[in-house]
Amino acid sequence: MPWTLGLMTGTVLDGNVDIAALDTDGVRIAAFGPWTLAPYPTDLRPLLARTLAAARAWNFEGPEPALFAEAEDALTRAQSAAVTAFLAAHGIPAGEVAAIGFHGQTVLHRGPGDGRCGATRQLGDGVLMAALTGIETVYDFRSADVAAGGQGAPLAPVYHAALLDAIGAGPDDAVLNLGGVANLTWRDGDGRLHAFDTGPANAPVNDWVSRHDAGAFDVDGGLAARGAVDEVRLARLLAHPYLAAPYPKSLDRFDFPAAMADGLSLEDGAATLTAFSAAAVARALERLPGRPRRLVVSGGGRRNPTLMRFLAERADVEAVPAEAVGWRGDAIEAECFAFLAARSRAGLPLSFPTTTGVPAPTRGGRIASPAQAITATPM
Numbered sequence: 001m002p003w004t005l006g007l008m009t010g011t012v013l014d015g016n017v018d019i020a021a022l023d024t025d026g027v028r029i030a031a032f033g034p035w036t037l038a039p040y041p042t043d044l045r046p047l048l049a050r051t052l053a054a055a056r057a058w059n060f061e062g063p064e065p066a067l068f069a070e071a072e073d074a075l076t077r078a079q080s081a082a083v084t085a086f087l088a089a090h091g092i093p094a095g096e097v098a099a100i101g102f103h104g105q106t107v108l109h110r111g112p113g114d115g116r117c118g119a120t121r122q123l124g125d126g127v128l129m130a131a132l133t134g135i136e137t138v139y140d141f142r143s144a145d146v147a148a149g150g151q152g153a154p155l156a157p158v159y160h161a162a163l164l165d166a167i168g169a170g171p172d173d174a175v176l177n178l179g180g181v182a183n184l185t186w187r188d189g190d191g192r193l194h195a196f197d198t199g200p201a202n203a204p205v206n207d208w209v210s211r212h213d214a215g216a217f218d219v220d221g222g223l224a225a226r227g228a229v230d231e232v233r234l235a236r237l238l239a240h241p242y243l244a245a246p247y248p249k250s251l252d253r254f255d256f257p258a259a260m261a262d263g264l265s266l267e268d269g270a271a272t273l274t275a276f277s278a279a280a281v282a283r284a285l286e287r288l289p290g291r292p293r294r295l296v297v298s299g300g301g302r303r304n305p306t307l308m309r310f311l312a313e314r315a316d317v318e319a320v321p322a323e324a325v326g327w328r329g330d331a332i333e334a335e336c337f338a339f340l341a342a343r344s345r346a347g348l349p350l351s352f353p354t355t356t357g358v359p360a361p362t363r364g365g366r367i368a369s370p371a372q373a374i375t376a377t378p379m
Contacts, residue, residue, distance in 0.1 A: 002098040003033050005086075005135075006338030007079055009105045011180035011203060011253035013052070014216070014300075015045040017079050019086045020334035021097075026343035029162055034090045035331040038082040047071050048105060051123070055107040056254060060119045068107070072123040075105055079124075080132035094134050099367075101341030102126055102139040109252040111151045112357075118250075120152040130368040138341035140366045145351045150358030151250035153183070157195035157355045158343070159336040160185035167325050174292035176311075176319070178202060178301025179333070180253040182277060184284050185355075186292055194288055195355040196247035199280025200256040201301045205273045207258035212266045221306025224274040227267030233260075237276050243283040248357035277301070278310035285315060294318040296325055298332040340365065 003021040010018075017040065021033025047070070054065040079102065087094060104124020112118040126139030142152040160175040164187065174186035180203035185195040205224070206217045218224055237260055242249065260276065261269030285291055295317050301307050302321040311319040322329035340350050344365030351362050 003092060003096060004098050004101060004338040004342050005083060006101040006103075006334040006336060006341065007083070008103050008333040008337055009075075009079075010300075010333070011106055013045055013048055015040050017082050018331065018334035019082060020328075020331040020338060021090075021092070022335050022338035022342075024162075024339050024342045026339060026346045026348050027162070029166055029339070032328065032331075032335070034086075035328060035334060036086055036089075037330065038086065040078050044074055044078055047074060052107050055121065058108070060108065060110065060121075064121075068121075068123060071105075071107075072125055073128070075123055076125040076128045077132065080129050083129075083133050083135075097135050099136045099138055099341045099345055100129060100133065101141075101337035101339075101344075101365075102129055102137050103141060103337045104139060106253075109153065109250065111153075111250040112149065117149065118146045118152055120146050126366060126368040127372070130370045130372070134370045136345075136370065137368045138344045138365045139368065141337070141340055141344070141350065141364050144364040145356050145358050145362050148358050148360075148362050150351055150356035150362065151248050152356060153250035154185070154195050154197060154355065155340060155350055155364075156183065156333070156336045157185040157193045158350060158352070159332075159339040160195075161187060161193055162339065163327060163332070171290055172293045174295050176281065176295040176297050177333070178277070178297060178299040178304075178307065180206075181251045182281060182301070184281070186288055186290075188290055193352060193354050194247070196249050196284070197251040198284035199243060199251070200253075200273075200277050201299065202277075202304075203253040204256055204258045204260060205270055205277070208261055208269050208273055209266070211258060214266055217300075218270050218274070218304065218306075221274065221304040223267050223270040224304075224306040225271075227265065227269070227271030229275040230264060230268060230272045233264075234272055234275055234279065238279055238283065243280055247287060248353075248355060250356070271306075274304070274307050275310050275314065278307060278314045281311060282315035285317065292317065294320060296320055296322055296327070298322045298327070298329045302329055
């Protein structure tokens with residue numbers, strides 16, 4: 001069977017790339033293939049952290065920082081090497097891979113607003129990846145949507161819909177992804193997709209813990225569990241205009257920073273930031289024209305028992321990990337970009353008016369073939 005590979009690197013900078021194989025035509029999921037979490041070279045994560053800082057200082061004004069080119073090359077080479085190792089480990093010849101869906105690393109994202117167009121930047125050289133792997137590579141998934149007036153995010157809803165179809169789910173079920181940012185996908189009784197970024201998820205808590213030299217993230221939500229939520233501060237955070245704004249809407253991972261907890265202890269800050277992520281989901285559910293009863297949760301946040309408990313308590317909804325319905329929670333984002341690559345190659349739309357706010361269903365992704373790449377790219 002021809003596999004399509006999906007690659008995803010989240011904004012939490014955990015030092016890994018997710019790789020998943022999917023047998024799909026971009027409409028249905030025929031089979032799930034192997035997947036892995038592949039660590040980067042140790043020097044890449046600090047380079048990406050510096051690049052994100054440079055991106056925030058740049059803020060889409062003037063020429064791109066020179067650091068982008070260095071980081072893009074290093075990231076593409078690291079992910080290409082990870083793909084080669086993945087295929088070798090699972091005995092999959094490159095000739096049995098139809099394409100790679102290469103999301104790249106988001107370094108800055110801004111939705112449209114205040115009379116301005118949105119903007120988005122993902123680092124990832126698809127031409128170089130096609131040359132290094134010898135496999136057709138689909139990349140730059142978001143730019144077409146942004147150019148057409150959309151938010152550029154979230155792009156996962158069309159894949160979430162395919163997953164929901166696979167388990168026969170209806171409007172009682174929604175998908176919540178808890179990465180750096182949280183995004184929600186729900187289908188109404190007429191099958192229309194509704195999707196948007198609800199607010200922060202893991203990013204501010206991770207940054208808070210890291211700032212206190214207490215690790216890279218709140219392991220098992222232990223710090224938050226030992227802390228007390230500052231309810232007065234939480235109420236103030238919940239008054240943020242983004243939460244009340246109509247969707248479609250999208251966020252950058254730094255739109256809700258760790259500084260929201262400044263002045264609190266390590267534990268109380270972790271508890272308050274975690275509660276805010278859950279309470280923002282509650283506000284998001286209020287924006288929908290109907291209310292799902294169950295959230296199927298993917299992303300790293302599903303492994304945080306405190307966050308999952310806060311979801312149930314503050315959003316008044318059943319929250320279950322993706323594994324509870326037979327999905328692979330750690331692989332979903334990578335699978336998504338395999339699915340989107342297949343859709344792009346088939347000329348099918350990736351985004352819709354009720355997911356990104358684009359005026360009409362919009363195709364996306366650029367395609368680099370190995371033959372073109374080898375003549376255009378120095379090895």
